[in-house]
Amino acid sequence: MAEEVQNGAGADNGSKAAAVVFAAVKPWLVVEAPKGNDAVQFYKAAFGAEEVSRVNHPKRKAEQELPLVLSAELKLGSSTIVVSDLTDDDSAPVKSAVTGSVFCLETEDVEAAVAKAVAAGAVSEGEISEGEGACCGGRVGKVMDPYGNVWLICTPSKKCGDVAA
Amino acid sequence: MAEEVQNGAGADNGSKAAAVVFAAVKPWLVVEAPKGNDAVQFYKAAFGAEEVSRVNHPKRKAEQELPLVLSAELKLGSSTIVVSDLTDDDSAPVKSAVTGSVFCLETEDVEAAVAKAVAAGAVSEGEISEGEGACCGGRVGKVMDPYGNVWLICTPSKKCGDVAA
Numbered sequence: 001m002a003e004e005v006q007n008g009a010g011a012d013n014g015s016k017a018a019a020v021v022f023a024a025v026k027p028w029l030v031v032e033a034p035k036g037n038d039a040v041q042f043y044k045a046a047f048g049a050e051e052v053s054r055v056n057h058p059k060r061k062a063e064q065e066l067p068l069v070l071s072a073e074l075k076l077g078s079s080t081i082v083v084s085d086l087t088d089d090d091s092a093p094v095k096s097a098v099t100g101s102v103f104c105l106e107t108e109d110v111e112a113a114v115a116k117a118v119a120a121g122a123v124s125e126g127e128i129s130e131g132e133g134a135c136c137g138g139r140v141g142k143v144m145d146p147y148g149n150v151w152l153i154c155t156p157s158k159k160c161g162d163v164a165a
Numbered sequence: 166m167a168e169e170v171q172n173g174a175g176a177d178n179g180s181k182a183a184a185v186v187f188a189a190v191k192p193w194l195v196v197e198a199p200k201g202n203d204a205v206q207f208y209k210a211a212f213g214a215e216e217v218s219r220v221n222h223p224k225r226k227a228e229q230e231l232p233l234v235l236s237a238e239l240k241l242g243s244s245t246i247v248v249s250d251l252t253d254d255d256s257a258p259v260k261s262a263v264t265g266s267v268f269c270l271e272t273e274d275v276e277a278a279v280a281k282a283v284a285a286g287a288v289s290e291g292e293i294s295e296g297e298g299a300c301c302g303g304r305v306g307k308v309m310d311p312y313g314n315v316w317l318i319c320t321p322s323k324k325c326g327d328v329a330a
Contacts, residue, residue, distance in 0.1 A: 020213060025244035027192045027268060031312040039312050045285035046310065047270065047278075048185060076270075079190035079244065101266045101314070103192060105212065105241075113212075120210035145211065147196040147204050149266070 020113045026104035028071075028082040028152070036069030036085035043083065049074040057087060102150040113153045114141040121146050185278045191269035193236075193247040193317070201234030201250035208248065214239040222252060267315040278318045279306040286311050 031039045043049040052075050057068035068085040082104060107113045110128055118124050122143040129140055138155030145151060196204045208214040217240050222233035233250040247269060272278045275293055283289050287308040294305055303320030310316060 022212060022242040024242040025192060025246060027190060027266070029312065029314060035312065039310075042285055042287075042311060046282040046287055046308075047187060047316075048281075077187040077189040081190060081268075101192070103246075116213075117211040120207055122207075122211055143211075145204075146207060147194065147200065149194060151212075 020107055020109060020116050022105045022107050022113070023156070024080070024106065026073075026080045026082055026106070028084065028102035028104050030084050030086050030102065033068050033085035033087055034064060034066065036072070036083055037066055039083050040069065040072045040074065043074055043076070043081070047076055049076045049081070052080075057085065102152060104152045104154065106154060106156045108155060110139045110141050110153050110155060114143060117143045117145075117151070117153070122151070125150075185272055185274060185281050187270045187272050187278070188321070189245070189271065191238075191245045191247055191271070193249065193267035193269050195249050195251050195267065198233050198250035198252055199229060199231065201237065201248055202231060204248050205234065205237045205239065208239055208241070208246070212241055214241045214246070217245075222250065267317060269317045269319065271319060271321045273320060275304045275306045275318050275320060279308060282308045282310075282316070282318070287316070290315075 029039065040049075040051060040054075044051065052073045054072040055070045057070045060067045068087055070084060070087075072083045074081050074083060105113070114124055114128065122145050125142045125144055130138070140152055140154040143151050143153065194204065205214075205216060205219075209216065217238045219237040220235045222235045225232045233252055235249060235252075237248045239246050239248060270278070279289055279293060287310050290307045290309055295303070305317055305319040308316050308318065
């Protein structure tokens with residue numbers, strides 16, 4: 001079933017047929033709030049991960065001592081993992097319906113990449129949108145593969161180089 | 166709580182205090198058998214992944230048309246993902262109790278890496294053993310982090326360069 005989409009996206013949705021190139025896969029670990037910061041500290045201690053950037057949740061509830069982690073990027077060897085507190089806020093790319101891990105794929109052509117994935121059998125979830133605040137912070141599309149895994153397809157974020165307060 | 170273990174493993178379990186170095190994180194996607202091969206084809210079609218090696222399950226039941234996938238390594242950008250059929254066979258590093266994704270960390274010093282993770286709060290699962298057949302195929306330790314994620318810590322496999330029949 002897959003051969004016809006190997007070299008291009010679906011033709012009937014206005015997307016470009018250019019080859020889609022991904023830089024890397026970033027696993028996204030979503031943990032029960034407010035344990036996100038603990039999880040970051042754990043991955044540093046346990047696996048020697050280095051925090052390269054963090055974006056905190058813009059809203060802090062009165063009972064929260066620390067802001068929730070919208071996304072923290074950790075370098076682990078040549079890989080990057082992202083850690084987030086689980087939140088049902090609309091600004092989060094990962095909603096409360098998802099527990100577990102999400103894979104982030106960066107590419108310059110989000111539309112073509114989503115179209116190619118959908119042509120191959122993935123289900124697109126929601127519209128392609130601007131990802132406010134999260135590391136996956138440019139244009140973001142989301143697809144669920146036939147095996148229940150969530151893949152965020154996004155442009156590389158300018159914010160990834162910043163370490164937020 | 167984590168600072169004291171940043172630069173070495175626990176001291177009372179015979180492990181070396183050498184720095185633990187990981188090459189990269191490999192997300193391991195475990196899918197309901199026998200959909201492993203379908204999943205590999207999907208990731209090729211949807212995301213342009215390239216299959217670099219495959220190890221089939223050594224036992225094939227009479228009703229199975231194809232052997233189950235013990236582990237297939239796919240290159241996706243600069244990352245590697247691993248796809249497996251979910252099986253409860255003892256030779257599989259990922260047992261049926263686990264559904265979802267597992268993160269594979271490769272290092273030359275599995276004992277020190279497991280000890281460091283445990284000192285930081287992970288729970289070691291089972292003994293460090295030889296990983297027969299799977300891509301994570303040298304010595305393999307398994308830990309669960311405090312957030313429910315499973316990490317396989319293993320030596321790089323010699324088998325990863327082979328494409329098994």
